[in-house]
Amino acid sequence: MAEPQRAAGGGIRIAGVSHTYRPPRGRAVLALDHVSLEAGDNEFLALLGPSGCGKSTMLYLIGGFLPIESGVIEVRGKRVTAPGPDRGVVFQHFALFPWKTVRENVLYGLEKQRLPKAERMERAMAFIEKVNLTGFEDAYPAQLSGGMKQRVAIARTLAMDPSVLLMDEPFGALDAQTRRLMQEELLGILARNTKTVVFVTHDVQEAVLLADRVAVMSARPGRIKEIVDVADVGGTADAIRDRRFVEKVDYLWNSVRGEALAAQKGV
Amino acid sequence: MSASGLAGASLRLLAASGSVIALLVGWEALARSDVVSDFLLPQFTVVASRIAEDTLSGTLPVQLGLTLWRALAGFALAGVIGVGIGVMMARNKAAAWFFDPIVSIGFPAPKIAFLPVFILWFGLFDLSKILMTAFAAIFPVIVATAAGTEGVDKYIVWSARNAGASGRNILYEIILPAALPQIITGLQVALPISLIVTIVSEMVMGGEGLGGTMMVAARFADSVGVFAGIVQIAIAGYVLIKAIELVRRRLLVWHQETQQIATF
Amino acid sequence: MTAFLWRYSPLFLIAAAWEIAPRSGMLDAALLPPFSEVMAAMARLIIDPGLYVHAAASLMREIAGLGLAVVVGVGLGIVMAWYAPVRILVNPLVRCIYPMPKSALIPVMIMWLGLGHLAKIGLIFMGCLLPVIVSSYNAARGVETVLIWSAQNAGASRREILTEIVLPASMPEILSGVRTALALSFVLLVSSEFLMAREGLGYMIAFLGEGGIYDAMFATVLLVSGIGFAADRAYLAFTRRALAWRA
Numbered sequence: 148m149a150e151p152q153r154a155a156g157g158g159i160r161i162a163g164v165s166h167t168y169r170p171p172r173g174r175a176v177l178a179l180d181h182v183s184l185e186a187g188d189n190e191f192l193a194l195l196g197p198s199g200c201g202k203s204t205m206l207y208l209i210g211g212f213l214p215i216e217s218g219v220i221e222v223r224g225k226r227v228t229a230p231g232p233d234r235g236v237v238f239q240h241f242a243l244f245p246w247k248t249v250r251e252n253v254l255y256g257l258e259k260q261r262l263p264k265a266e267r268m269e270r271a272m273a274f275i276e277k278v279n280l281t282g283f284e285d286a287y288p289a290q291l292s293g294g295m296k297q298r299v300a301i302a303r304t305l306a307m308d309p310s311v312l313l314m315d316e317p318f319g320a321l322d323a324q325t326r327r328l329m330q331e332e333l334l335g336i337l338a339r340n341t342k343t344v345v346f347v348t349h350d351v352q353e354a355v356l357l358a359d360r361v362a363v364m365s366a367r368p369g370r371i372k373e374i375v376d377v378a379d380v381g382g383t384a385d386a387i388r389d390r391r392f393v394e395k396v397d398y399l400w401n402s403v404r405g406e407a408l409a410a411q412k413g414v
Numbered sequence: 415m416s417a418s419g420l421a422g423a424s425l426r427l428l429a430a431s432g433s434v435i436a437l438l439v440g441w442e443a444l445a446r447s448d449v450v451s452d453f454l455l456p457q458f459t460v461v462a463s464r465i466a467e468d469t470l471s472g473t474l475p476v477q478l479g480l481t482l483w484r485a486l487a488g489f490a491l492a493g494v495i496g497v498g499i500g501v502m503m504a505r506n507k508a509a510a511w512f513f514d515p516i517v518s519i520g521f522p523a524p525k526i527a528f529l530p531v532f533i534l535w536f537g538l539f540d541l542s543k544i545l546m547t548a549f550a551a552i553f554p555v556i557v558a559t560a561a562g563t564e565g566v567d568k569y570i571v572w573s574a575r576n577a578g579a580s581g582r583n584i585l586y587e588i589i590l591p592a593a594l595p596q597i598i599t600g601l602q603v604a605l606p607i608s609l610i611v612t613i614v615s616e617m618v619m620g621g622e623g624l625g626g627t628m629m630v631a632a633r634f635a636d637s638v639g640v641f642a643g644i645v646q647i648a649i650a651g652y653v654l655i656k657a658i659e660l661v662r663r664r665l666l667v668w669h670q671e672t673q674q675i676a677t678f
Numbered sequence: 679m680t681a682f683l684w685r686y687s688p689l690f691l692i693a694a695a696w697e698i699a700p701r702s703g704m705l706d707a708a709l710l711p712p713f714s715e716v717m718a719a720m721a722r723l724i725i726d727p728g729l730y731v732h733a734a735a736s737l738m739r740e741i742a743g744l745g746l747a748v749v750v751g752v753g754l755g756i757v758m759a760w761y762a763p764v765r766i767l768v769n770p771l772v773r774c775i776y777p778m779p780k781s782a783l784i785p786v787m788i789m790w791l792g793l794g795h796l797a798k799i800g801l802i803f804m805g806c807l808l809p810v811i812v813s814s815y816n817a818a819r820g821v822e823t824v825l826i827w828s829a830q831n832a833g834a835s836r837r838e839i840l841t842e843i844v845l846p847a848s849m850p851e852i853l854s855g856v857r858t859a860l861a862l863s864f865v866l867l868v869s870s871e872f873l874m875a876r877e878g879l880g881y882m883i884a885f886l887g888e889g890g891i892y893d894a895m896f897a898t899v900l901l902v903s904g905i906g907f908a909a910d911r912a913y914l915a916f917t918r919r920a921l922a923w924r925a
Contacts, residue, residue, distance in 0.1 A: 212827050230830035242824035246846045246923045256832035287923040307832060433770025454790060515686045522910030523903035524864035527880070529872065530887035530895060535709055610779040614869045617784060618884075625781075629873070632785035640785045648778040655777045 159186040159209065159311065159343060164218030166204055178204045180368040181218070186360075191337070191344045193358035195351060195403060197410035201369030202347045206313050209345060210236050222311055232256055235309030239316040241296040243288040249275065249299050250284040256307035274302040277336060294325035298332070305340070312344045318353070330356060331384050351400045355392060356381040363402050366410040375399060456638045464642045478646060481612055481624040482654075484540060488547025489608040493601055496552040500559025500597070501590075510560075517556055525550040526611060529618055543615040543623075550611040551604040558600020562593035595669055598662050605658055609651055624650075711893040720897035729882075736867060736878040739795055743802025744863040748856055751807050755814025756848065760840055772811055780805035780862070781869055788874050798870045798878075805866045806859040813855020817848035850924070853917045860913055864906045879905075 166179040178201040186192040194202040207213045209220055211230040220227040222234060243252050250271055257267040275284055278298035288296055297317055304312065318326040330353060337344065348354050354361045359378040362371055380392040387393075438458055444450065445457040468474035502509040503517075529546055536542035566589050574588045590597075616625025624647055631639030696713040699705040711719075723729045758765045783801055791797035821844050829843045871880025879902050886895035 207827075210827070210831065212830065230827065232831065232833045234831070236827065236831050238824045238828070240824065242822070242828045244825060244828070244843065244846070246849070255829070259833040259838070289924055304831075433773050436770040437774045512688045512691075515689050516692075519689075519903070519907045522861050523906040524861070524868045525903075526865050526872075527868050527883060527899050527902040527906075530883050531899060534887060534892065534895075606777070606779060610781045610865070613779055614781045614784075614872075617781070617869075618872050628782070628785045632788045635789060637789060640789055644778070644782050644786065647782040648774070651779050652777045 158188050158223060159184075159192075159345065160219070160221040161185065161205075161209070162219045164205070164208060164215065164220060166201065166208060166213065166216065168204070177368040179208075180370050182369060182371055183218075184362060184371060184374075186343055186345060189341045189343055191346065191357060191359045193354035193361045194345065194347045194364060195349065195354045195361050195399065196364030196369065197349065197366050197403065197407040199367050199410055200364045200406065201367060202364055203315050205364075205369065206236075206315050206345060206347050209311075210234050210313050232260065232307040233309050234311045234313055235304035235307050237297075237300050237304050237312070237314045237317045239319050241288070241293075241300045241320070243296055243299055243303075245288050248285050248287055249280060249291075252288070252299055253303045253306050256303060260307070270306055274306040275299075277305070278302045278332070292325075293321045294329060297321060297329060301333070301336070305336070310342065312342045314344065314346045316347050316349065319348070319350075326353075327384075333357065334382065334384075351403060352387065352396050355396050355399065356387060361399060363399065364406070366406045372406065373402060375402075453635070453637050456641055460638055461641045461645060464638050465645060468642065474646065477622060477624050477627055478650060480622050481609075481616065481647075482650060484543045484616075484623065485547060485608045485612040485654075488544045488612060489551055489601075489605055491544065491548035492551035492555055492604055492608065495548070496555025496600070496604070497559045497597060499552075500556045500600075501563050501585075503556070503560040504563035505585075513556070517553060517560075521553045521557060525553070526614060529615060532615075533619065538619045538621065543612055543619065546615050547608050547611045551608045554603040554607065555597075555600045558603070559593065559597045562596025562600075563589060565596070566592040595666055598658075598665065602655075602658055602662070605654055606651060609647075609654065613647065708892070711896060715893045716896045716900070719891075719893035720901065723894060723897055723901070732877050732879050732882050735795070735875075736871065736880070739798040739802065739878070740863055740867050743799040743867075744806055744859060746799075746803045747806035747810055747859060747863075750803075751810025751859075752814045752852055755811040755852075756818045756840065756844060758811070759815050759818030760844065768811075772808060772815075776808050776812060780808075780866060784870055784873055787870070793874045793876060797874055798867065801870050802863050802866050806863050809855055809859045809862065810852075813858075814848065814852050817851030817855075818844050820851065821847040850921055853920065857910070857913055857917070860909060861906070864902075864909070868902060 161182060161184040164179060164182045165177070167175050168178045169175045182201075182205060184192075184205075194205060196202045204213065208215055209222070209227060211227050211234065215227065227234075244255065247255070253271040253274055254267055257270055262270070272281075272284070275281060278301055280295060280298055280302065283291065283295065288299070291299070297320075301317070318329050321329060334357065346354070346357060355377045358381070360374055360376055362374045364370065365372045375395070375398070377395050380386060380389060380395050441455075442458045445452070445455045465474065468477075499509070499513060503513050504510070526546075528549065532542045532546040532549070536545055570592065571584060571588060574584050579587065612623075613625040616623040617629045620626050620629065624643055628640055628643035628647075630636075631643060693713050696710070696716075700707040700710045700712045754764075754768065758768055780801075783804055787797045787801045791800055825843055825847055826839060829839045834842065867878075868880040868883075871878040872884050875881040879898060883895055883898045883902065886892075886898060
């Protein structure tokens with residue numbers, strides 16, 4: 148069958164965004180403080196920072212799940228107001244529908260887009276194959292390993308053909324070995340279908356390996372501390388042994404380190 | 415409690431009583447309107463004044479006290495014996511083998527069907543009601559206790575052994591406290607059951623007690639009396655539930671569910 | 679098979695004790711007929727068509743009352759969790775009525791609906807409604823946010839999310855609440871048949887007791903207990919299949 152349409156990536160513009168987290172009980176907390184950031188077309192941008200720095204919050208604001216109270220977020224020139232399949236999200240804990248099989252999970256977004264049945268089926272099977280899960284279409288999530296569940300989540304999101312991919316520590320819930328394999332797989336998948344990606348992680352090495360640019364965020368309230376270009380390193384599995392790669396990781400870790408310590412103190 | 419914590423708690427109390435007030439207002443409004451007759455739904459104010467009358471004349475405290483005494487006695491019996499059997503089942507294979515079919519059949523069966531048996535054996539007075547209540551209430555206690563005791567994390571038991579604790583120590587100092595949350599949950603399920611069964615027993619056997627007086631009111635078409643009874647039982651039920659929740663919070667101060675988990 | 683027999687073998691011991699105690703005079707046989715006599719009475723009952731008339735009456739009320747409670751309760755509970763106006767309206771009612779012992783409704787039902795079928799069905803409906811509403815409400819509220827976000831991400835409408843995501847995701851907890859309602863429905867059924875019926879299994883037990891026919895009374899009590907137990911088991915088997923995806 149023909150290669151699924153290559154969706155053009157979409158530029159993301161974030162300007163002066165602040166966000167306050169208001170829990171039902173307890174004090175309001177400033178999660179993000181006037182964050183401005185841009186991601187170009189088909190660029191892979193990593194958001195790197197310690198726990199609680201607001202990087203996931205930033206992602207969900209772009210996704211349209213949280214209200215944007217101050218500042219502006221635009222994707223491909225359009226302001227973000229609500230969730231939608233143009234910005235596909237991959238969640239850390241997979242968020243698969245447990246009562247649906249693998250195939251049904253992947254089909255869900257396609258059903259919402261009201262594609263004709265034959266085309267839906269074809270697309271779903273194609274993406275299941277893309278993530279190497281052929282043969283597991285009729286399994287339930289409860290029967291799959293963590294790595295397999297995440298692959299279903301990725302297939303499901305990619306099948307929606309979003310112009311932007313938002314990934315919230317997608318490999319954070321996996322063991323170290325599976326994580327490395329998934330990182331390689333992701334690079335492979337994106338090599339064939341480039342998209343704009345915003346990738347949240349606290350793992351420095353992962354960020355340098357996968358991304359074109361890495362935005363370092365400070366401890367809460369989150370601000371952009373600095374942005375480092377890493378397009379010339381990483382990108383393949385053996386790149387991690389490259390000297391320049393190691394230097395970049397080192398540099399970024401030192402940048403993050405102070406923030407991580409501050410976050411540990413429970414700022 | 416911090417200032418904001420106090421404000422939050424007061425707000426919640428206000429919201430909770432607000433719902434009661436809303437219900438009462440709705441009741442009164444519906445009763446006063448011509449939609450339903452006074453017989454079907456007497457006005458709350460009329461019912462309330464009946465309750466006040468009964469309280470002042472002393473009948474309500476007597477009836478309520480009688481019902482509560484029976485229900486709580488049955489509950490206590492079920493609690494003590496139930497926990498005992500539950501612990502035994504969790505720790506002793508023979509006990510588990512013996513009680514398991516009884517409990518697994520008894521638990522979903524409607525124990526109230528045995529009421530005529532208890533009447534036959536123990537007559538029409540307090541004893542039969544208390545025993546019937548205990549019989550009905552014991553099953554959730556046994557099930558919860560057995561599950562809680564069995565489910566104690568073996569690592570903390572090993573930890574205690576490591577420190578040199580004896581078998582007896584371990585049971586009373588480690589296992590029972592660890593199983594306490596689930597045991598109390600079982601007791602929390604058993605308490606309303608105790609009240610329900612006591613009331614039904616009183617209704618069937620007649621005589622004194624809230625159940626008995628309500629049936630008399632129904633037979634004499636004393637609508638106000640019946641609704642007064644409902645309100646009284648509702649209050650009794652509410653008080654008992656809140657009381658045991660309080661006990662739970664006190665006993666389980668250490669438990670994760672009681673702690674305000676740091677939110678970040 | 680042997681595992682099954684072993685598990686239930688203590689019951690044989692109890693049956694044996696039940697036989698020996700009254701026959702040997704340890705217990706008064708007038709108050710506790712020997713097990714064999716109870717079994718004989720049960721055999722007589724089973725071939726008597728009268729039993730099935732009573733049983734049908736009971737089961738019909740049971741199914742009607744419970745069925746209605748489940749349909750209304752699940753719908754109401756989920757809608758409450760999802761739409762604030764409904765919640766604000768219904769929540770106070772639920773919170774007030776929930777702690778009340780449902781058997782207190784029996785006298786009201788007698789007054790409102792007399793002694794017919796409707797009174798029992800109404801009682802079971804009202805008694806079982808609340809546990810179902812509460813568990814459906816909690817289940818719907820407890821649906822993981824990421825599942826809803828996932829559906830929103832895919833472009834689902836509000837109504838689609840309710841029927842395609844919230845409802846299936848809530849099923850485990852809802853089914854658990856219905857199991858409680860099932861047990862409660864039997865209690866209410868038997869209680870109401872003791873007090874306000876002219877046919878039905880509860881009525882039978884009371885009638886036989888008052889008439890001194892104790893062997894048949896015990897037989898019927900066992901029968902009713904067995905039905906309650908069997909219903910629960912059947913329900914569990916059903917939920918296991920419905921929730922097969924849980925693995």
